[in-house]
Amino acid sequence: EVQLVESGGVVVQPGGSLRLxxxxxxxxxxxxxxxxxxxxxxxxxxWVSLISWDGGxxxxxxxxxGRFTISRxxxxxxxxxxxxxxxxxxxxxxxxxxxxxxxYMDVWGxxxxxxxxx
Amino acid sequence: xxxxxxxxxxxxxxxxxxxxxxxxxxxxxxxxxAWYQQKPGKAPKLLIYxxxxxxxxxxxxxxxxxxxxxxxxxxxxxxxxxxxxxxxQQLNSYPRTFGGGxxxxxx
Numbered sequence: 001e002v003q004l005v006e007s008g009g010v011v012v013q014p015g016g017s018l019r020l021x022x023x024x025x026x027x028x029x030x031x032x033x034x035x036x037x038x039x040x041x042x043x044x045x046x047w048v049s050l051i052s053w054d055g056g057x058x059x060x061x062x063x064x065x066g067r068f069t070i071s072r073x074x075x076x077x078x079x080x081x082x083x084x085x086x087x088x089x090x091x092x093x094x095x096x097x098x099x100x101x102x103x104y105m106d107v108w109g110x111x112x113x114x115x116x117x118x
Numbered sequence: 119x120x121x122x123x124x125x126x127x128x129x130x131x132x133x134x135x136x137x138x139x140x141x142x143x144x145x146x147x148x149x150x151x152a153w154y155q156q157k158p159g160k161a162p163k164l165l166i167y168x169x170x171x172x173x174x175x176x177x178x179x180x181x182x183x184x185x186x187x188x189x190x191x192x193x194x195x196x197x198x199x200x201x202x203x204x205x206x207q208q209l210n211s212y213p214r215t216f217g218g219g220x221x222x223x224x225x
Contacts, residue, residue, distance in 0.1 A: 035214075044205065044216060044217075044218050044219040045156075045162060045205050045207075045216040045219070046216065047207070047213055047214040047215065059212045059213070059214075060213070061213045062213065095161055095162075100164075100167075102167060102168060103150070103209040104152045104164055104167040104168075104173075104209065105154075105162075105164060105207075106164045106173065108161035108162055108163075109161065110161055111161060
């Protein structure tokens with residue numbers, strides 16, 4: 001079964017740092033581009049970041065550029081999101097998602113919750 | 119950045135109704151558009167990609183159309199399990215923006 005499981009979400013103070021992880025199983029992880037997407041409480045979806053299959057290309061939303069870093073370890077079938085200089089507006093449920101051929105996100109995890117609050 | 123505007127943001131409909139949701143892009147995106155369905159407390163689910171291609175396993179009552187700047191998602195006969203929020207997303211350029219969502223509720 002194709003599965004993505006996020007972890008690492010906690011309550012953190014503004015200005016703090018956090019690393020999210022996403023464990024992949026059931027597919028050949030290093031064949032696929034991966035994404036992070038977030039959803040603030042009661043709000044819509046916001047695309048956050050993307051990393052190519054080999055880690056050679058990364059892209060970010062303007063709202064997180066310079067503060068968040070996406071990475072992957074293909075030997076561990078894992079995706080990561082390093083989040084620095086956190087702001088209250090980063091409070092959200094963070095999903096990782098697998099990209100199918102063509103760029104569309106066809107498999108999603110259940111998400112991990114990040115709360116930025118003093 | 120490309121902005122996607124969905125309309126309506128909310129609609130109330132009955133089982134069996136034909137429902138149409140529109141997504142307008144601030145600039146042309148060819149057919150690089152997806153539609154997702156999200157139910158409360160659940161992750162989004164890919165319904166339509168490349169503007170009009172049905173994702174495997176998605177019921178045929180869902181269809182998508184459009185290209186350039188205007189797109190539609192149609193549910194031909196609304197079923198109880200279709201009450202959810204629907205989002206469009208463009209893949210033409212970065213950042214990969216989503217529309218604001220359309221919540222479909224039971225009348």
